[in-house]
Amino acid sequence: MAAKRRWEKDRLVWIYQQMVRIREFEEAVKRTFIEHPQVIRGHAHLGDGAEATIVGSLFTRKPSDMVMPSYRCHGYPIVLGTPLKQMMAEIYGRKDGLCRGFGGSMHLADPERHFPGTSGIIGQSIAHATGAAVSAQIKHTDQIVYCFFGDGASKQGAFYESLNMAAIWKLPIIYILENNQYQAYTHFSLEDANAMAGEPLSKKAAAFSMPGRTVDGTDPVAVAEAVGKAARRARAGKGPSLIESKFYRLSAHGNVITVPPLPTQFPEHEAIAVYGNRAEFEEWRAKDPIGQFRARLIEQGTMAEGDAESILQSARDEVAEAVRFALDSPLPAPEEALNYVYA
Amino acid sequence: MAAKRRWEKDRLVWIYQQMVRIREFEEAVKRTFIEHPQVIRGHAHLGDGAEATIVGSLFTRKPSDMVMPSYRCHGYPIVLGTPLKQMMAEIYGRKDGLCRGFGGSMHLADPERHFPGTSGIIGQSIAHATGAAVSAQIKHTDQIVYCFFGDGASKQGAFYESLNMAAIWKLPIIYILENNQYQAYTHFSLEDANAMAGEPLSKKAAAFSMPGRTVDGTDPVAVAEAVGKAARRARAGKGPSLIESKFYRLSAHGNVITVPPLPTQFPEHEAIAVYGNRAEFEEWRAKDPIGQFRARLIEQGTMAEGDAESILQSARDEVAEAVRFALDSPLPAPEEALNYVYA
Amino acid sequence: MREMMYGDAIAAAIIEEMQRDESVIFYGQNMAMTDRDPMLKRFGRSRVRIAPISETAETGIAIGAALTGLRPIVELWMSEFMLVAFDQIINEAPRFRYMSGGRVKVPVVFKAGYGFAAGWAGQHSNCLYHSMMGVPGLKVVVPSTPADAKGLLAASIRDDNPVVYLHSYMLTLERGEVPDGEFLIPLGAADVKRTGNDVTIVAIGWMVKKALAAAEQLKEEGISAEVIDPRTLAPLDVNTIVSSVSKTGRLVLVDQAPRHSSAAAVIAAEVSEHGFEYLRAPVRMVTALDTPVPYSTPLENYVLPNEGKIVQAVRSILANQAVAA
Amino acid sequence: MREMMYGDAIAAAIIEEMQRDESVIFYGQNMAMTDRDPMLKRFGRSRVRIAPISETAETGIAIGAALTGLRPIVELWMSEFMLVAFDQIINEAPRFRYMSGGRVKVPVVFKAGYGFAAGWAGQHSNCLYHSMMGVPGLKVVVPSTPADAKGLLAASIRDDNPVVYLHSYMLTLERGEVPDGEFLIPLGAADVKRTGNDVTIVAIGWMVKKALAAAEQLKEEGISAEVIDPRTLAPLDVNTIVSSVSKTGRLVLVDQAPRHSSAAAVIAAEVSEHGFEYLRAPVRMVTALDTPVPYSTPLENYVLPNEGKIVQAVRSILANQAVAA
C-alpha cells in the first residue's frame, strides 16, 4: 500500500514535471520572437494551457502507443522523450533539427518515438491517426493511437468521416478533442452548432454511436481518468471513443502573420485583442492548469514546494540548453533542399 | 367539413398520381435499355421505391420553394411540372432535352421551376442546397429548400459540414436523408456506425443539436407529416431539420457499367445479385409504396379503382409521348459543344 | 489615384462592389468576429458572415447561393485550404452552367492568398493555379500590383462565372497607385509591364516584381527585356505573349511553382505551338525546383526562383543565339 | 505470357503483390461486400476492407497506415472522387517525407480509373493527371496496355512513395499479352510503342491506342511516325522523348485532357526548352477542346481527340516543313 502510494506520488509528480517542461519550452519559443527576431519563421503555435490535457492523456499510454496531434505539436514529443535540443533546433530551422530544418514548428516528427508527424491542414491528421490505428489493428501490435485535434478541426469533414470509419472498423484509437475555446481568432461558440445550443462538443459522438464524454481539461487527473477508460476500451478491441477536453489556450493563436522582413511576435490573446474581453482571459488564466496542479500537489503533500522549484529549475536549464544548442547549430546547406523528395 | 374532406381527397389522389407518373417514367427509362440500346449513355439511376418520399416531401412545399436532390434526380422535376418530354429527351441526349443534351440523366436542371441542378459527386450537393437556403434567407423570399440525398452521402464530409453551417446560420432547409438501404452495391449496415449499433441514421442530427427524425419512407402521408413539421420550422426561421426517410430502392443501383459499344442494361437488384438475399428484396417489394398507397386509397374510399386505372393510363400515355418526342428529337450538332462553357 | 497597399486595394474592391450590388455577399473563417468589424458595420450580419473551418461547405454553399441569385465572395485565406474542397472548385462550380446547357450560371469568387514563401514550410507556401487554369468554365486571376488587384477583383465579382482570385501573400504590403472608385480590368488581358526588344519575360504574381528587377539589371548589361504579366491565367492571353515573342524571338518564363505544376509550362507549350516560327532560342523556364517548400531560410531560398536566376536564364538564351549565329 | 484484359492485369498485380507482402492492404467502396468475394477469401477481412463514401478518410487513413508500416492500396474508382480528398493526395501524402527531413515514408497507392468517355458527362469523364504530375514527392502512373498495367502497378505497390495509379476506363476490356508471375516495370521509363523517323507522337493512356492507329494510317501516306507512351507522368522520362525528337524533328502530343490541363502541355514545355534545337516545326497538341465533357454522343465526340485529329496534326507539321524548305 505504501509502495502503491509512493508509486502514485511519483506518477503525479511526473505529470507535473512534464507539464512544466512543456510550459518552459513554449515560453522559450515565445521569447525567441523577442530575443532572437527572425530566427523562427512562418507560423508557430504554442500549447500553453493544454498541458493538463496532453500529459493527462499520455500518462495513460504504453510505450509503443502512437501519438498524432495537429500542427500545434510541441507538447507531445516532449512527453515522449524527444530531446528538446532537437526540437528547438528544428523550430529554429537548423541542420541539427529533428527534421533537419525541413519541417519547422508545425511539422515535428519522431517516428522512433511513435510520433509519425503532423499536418498543418486542419482536420486532415485525424484521418492519418485513424490510419495508424489500422496499422496497429492489422499487425496486432496491441498499440493504440492518441489522436489530438482542436475544437475548430471538429468542423472539418475529415473529422466526421474518420470517426465513422474508426467506429465501423472498431479501431484502437482515442479521439481527444482539445477544446481550447478558440479556432484561431474565432470563439468556438460562433461556429459550432452544439455550442450554440448550449451542449458539449462531445455530443458529436452520437453521430457514430460512440462513447462521448467531456472532461475538465485543466485537471490532468480528470483527463487521465477519462482517457484511461477510453484506452482500456480501445485496447480491448471495443473501438474508438471521443473525449472533449475543455480548457483555455493561454497565448494568442500564433505569432503575428506578416510579410518578411517585418518582425513578428506573439500578440495579445484574442479574448482581449479581438473581443475586448479581458475578464474571460483573466478568469481562465486563474485556472492555469500548471498553477492549479502545483497548488494541489503541494496542498495534498504529494510534492514539496522545494521539489516544485527544482522541477521548474531543471526544466529551465534543459530548455536553456536547448536554445543554446539550437542557436549554435548551423543552418542547412542550400543544396540539401534537393534531398528527401522521394524515398 | 365536406369541402375540407374533398380537398384532402384531391390532394391524396394528387400524391398518388405523382407517384405513378414518376414510376411510369422510370419504367420507360429502364425499358429504353432493352428497346433502344445505346440510346441512354453513361450511368442512369432510377427512383423507383422513392416515390413516397419524393412526393410526400414535395407535397408540403410552396410554389417557389427550391428542390435540390442528388444525381438520382428524375422524380423531383416530374412533381415540379417539368415536361416529361424534355426530361426524356435530355436522358436520350437530344437537342430538345431539358439541358440540350449536355447533362443527361444525372444532371437535370430546371431553374424556372426552382430546380437549379444536381451533382454527380456524392454529398457535394448538400452544400449547394445549403447555399440555396442562404439565398432565400438573405433575400427574404420566404422560400425553403428541400435537400435530398442518400444514406451513402451521409458518410461524406460535405454532409456534416453543411449541417453544422445550416444550424449555426439557422437556414431554411430540410435535409431529407433517403435511406434506400444501399449505397451502390453496399448495404448501409456495412458502412454506417449508427446502423451497426442498431440506431437510426437520424441520430446524426445530435452532432448539430438539430431535430432528427426517422420516418417510414414507403408512406407518403407519414413523410408529408414529418417533412411538413420541418417545413414549418424552417419557414419560421428556426433553422434546419434532418429527416431520415427509410424505404427500399426497387431497381439495381444503375445500368451495368461497361465500355461501349458493349450493351448495358439494368441488372438484378444487389440484394440478389451481390448478397444472394432474394427474401430481403421480395419483402420490400411487397411494401412497394405505390401498391401500398393505391390499396389504401381504394380501401379508404378516397380513390375509385377506375380512377386509379385512368391515372395509370394517362401517366403511361404521357410517358409514351415523352419517349416518342425524345426519339424524334435530333441529336445536337457537334459544334454546339463549344457553347455554354462560360456565361 | 491614391497610393495604396495591395492588401488594401483588395479590400477596397470588395467594399465598393458590395456597395454597388447588394447581391454580393462575403464570408469566410476568422473574419467579422465582432460587431466592431467595419465590414459588418457597413453591410450587416446577413451579407458578411463568419464561417467554421468547413471549406467544402463554405465553397459548396457559395455555389448554391450563386446558382440562386447571389454573388458570393468566399474568403479562403490560403489557397491550399481549397484543396480539402477541390471538388467544389474544379468539378462543381465550373460544371453547372455547361451541364445545364446554359440554363444556370455560377457567379462566385473564391479568394485566397498563395505562395507564402516566408517559412511556412511544405503545406502553406504553394502555388496551385496550374491545377485550376486548365479547367474549362473556371477563371483564374493572379494580380501582381495594387491597381491590378483592385481592378481585377472588381471584374471578377461582376463576372458571371466562377473565378478563383489568387493574391500573392508576399505582395500584401506592396504599395502602388490605385485609381479611385469604379475601376475594372477585363479578365483575359495580359499587361506589358515593361517594353523591350531582346527577350520576353513572362512572370506571374510575385514573380513580376522579380522579373522587373531582373530586367533593370539586364538593362545595365545592354539587354532590353520586355516583361509581361498575364494577370489572368484563365482566360490566358496567348496573343499578347506570342506577339511579344514575334518581336524578341526569345522567351523566359518565371513562375513560383515547381516546373511541372507551373503556368509557365502551359505558356511555353502555347508558344511552342503558336510562336515557334518566331523563337530564336530555346524557351527557358525559371521555376521553383522540384521539391516541396522547405522550412529553413537557405533551403527555401535555394528552391525558389529569384532575380539572379532570371538574369542567368536570359543570359543563357542570348548566349545560345550567339552560338547559333 | 498470357492474353489478358487490362482490367484483369490490374487485379493480377494486386493479388500477386498481396501474396508476396503481407503489409499490402486493399480497400475501397463497393468492394469485398460479402464473404464470397475472392479477394476476401484469399486475404481475409483484415487486409481487404469495404469503406464508406468517405474519400478524405479513406485516403488519409491510407497515409497514416503507410506512415506506420503498411502499404495500402486505396480503390477510389473514378479519379474525380479524389477531388473531395485532394488535400490528402496533393498536400499530405507527398509532404510527410520531406517535411520530416527524410525520417518517414509514405508507401501508398491511390488507384483510380480516369476519362470514362462514354456518356458519363461533365463530372465523371475527366483526366486529372495534370494536377498531380507536377507535385514533388508524388508519382503518377498511366498505363496503356495490359502488360504495362500489371508491371507498373506491381512497381507502384513496391515503391516507397505515394503513387497515383490511373487506369483508363476505356481500356478496361482491352486484351494483350501479359507476363506471368513477377513482372515489374520501373517507374520513370517511357516506352517507344512504335519506331519511326518523320514525327514523334507522344500519347497518354487511352490515346496511345489512337496514336498507334493514326501511325498506321500515316504509314499508308508514306509518313513514318514514332509513338511514345511516357507511362509514368511523374517521374517524366523527358530524355526518351527529346531523343526521339532529335531524330524526327517533329512532335505531336496527344492527350485526352483539355489543352491547359494536359500533360501534353508540360511535355511540350520540356521539349521547347530541352529539345528546341531539334525541332523543325511547331509542336502540335492534340487535346480535348476547352469544354467540360458533354453528355450527348456527337458533342462528346467533337470535343475529344481521335485518330483523325492526330493524323491531321501530323500532316500539318509536315506541310509546315515543306513550306519552310
Ligand SMILES: Cc1ncc(C[n+]2csc(CCOP(=O)(O)OP(=O)(O)O)c2C)c(N)n1
Ligand atoms: C483546412 C484548413 N483551413 C484553415 C486553416 C487555417 N487555420 C490554421 S490553425 C486554424 C485554427 C484551428 O483551430 P483548432 O482546430 O481549434 O485548433 P487550435 O489552433 O485551437 O489548437 C485555422 C483555421 C488550415 N490550416 N486548414
Ligand SMILES: Cc1ncc(C[n+]2csc(CCOP(=O)(O)OP(=O)(O)O)c2C)c(N)n1
Ligand atoms: C465522392 C464520390 N464517391 C463515390 C461516388 C460513386 N458513387 C456514385 S453513386 C454512389 C452511391 C450513393 O449512395 P447513396 O448516397 O445512398 O444514394 P443512392 O444511390 O442510394 O440514391 C457512389 C458511391 C461518387 N459519385 N462520388
Ligand SMILES: [Mg+2]
Ligand atoms: Mg481550438
Ligand SMILES: [Mg+2]
Ligand atoms: Mg442509398
